[in-house]
Amino acid sequence: MANVYAMRVNLSVAMVVMVNSSSIPHANSSSECHQTPRSNVTIVRANNNEGGEFDWDEKMQGIILGSFFWGYIVTQLPGGRLAERFSGKWLFGFGVLCTAVFTILTPIAARLGAGYLIAVRILEGLGEGVTFPAMHIMLSRWSPSFERSKMSTFVYTGCQVGTVIAMPISGYLCQYGIDGEIGRAHV
Numbered sequence: 622m623a624n625v626y627a628m629r630v631n632l633s634v635a636m637v638v639m640v641n642s643s644s645i646p647h648a649n650s651s652s653e654c655h656q657t658p659r660s661n662v663t664i665v666r667a668n669n670n671e672g673g674e675f676d677w678d679e680k681m682q683g684i685i686l687g688s689f690f691w692g693y694i695v696t697q698l699p700g701g702r703l704a705e706r707f708s709g710k711w712l713f714g715f716g717v718l719c720t721a722v723f724t725i726l727t728p729i730a731a732r733l734g735a736g737y738l739i740a741v742r743i744l745e746g747l748g749e750g751v752t753f754p755a756m757h758i759m760l761s762r763w764s765p766s767f768e769r770s771k772m773s774t775f776v777y778t779g780c781q782v783g784t785v786i787a788m789p790i791s792g793y794l795c796q797y798g799i800d801g802e803i804g805r806a807h808v
Contacts, residue, residue, distance in 0.1 A: 626784050700753070727742075
């Protein structure tokens with residue numbers, strides 16, 4: 622489950638370096654700063670001053686990030702029924718495979734246009750939407766009833782672990798890329 626959640630959240634971090642924030646108007650910007658002085662403040666500066674390659678405003682960014690859940694919600698009930706009828710392990714594997722393939726296609730879709738990226742995110746959500754129902758079926762069939770809650774705890778802890786691991790790794794890759802170069806060239 623950690624891998625599934627890692628693929629879900631990576632675009633949330635990558636979008637920060639993908640979007641040219643200096644070229645779009647900000648709806649929530651203000652000229653006043655109401656911050657109290659603090660003695661222990663860390664200021665982080667980026668390695669370069671270039672913006673990202675995409676000019677998506679805040680609304681478009683929200684649509685892109687939210688489009689994943691448009692696909693995700695559609696496959697919840699059918700995913701449970703398919704896992705009952707066929708096999709939870711095969712459906713889970715197929716869901717993770719689909720999510721992985723569409724995650725890999727994300728940079729290509731983004732460069733083709735926001736509409737393509739939205740379509741890829743919806744398809745990614747369709748694939749990932751079957752993972753929880755399939756996991757429920759697998760746990761109900763594979764684990765002894767007196768150990769089911771313990772096994773469920775271990776399995777579903779992977780969701781939080783995936784998020785905790787993916788966020789800093791995604792940030793690192795956005796900053797430095799895979800080969801030590803600035804990440805913008807690799808997103």
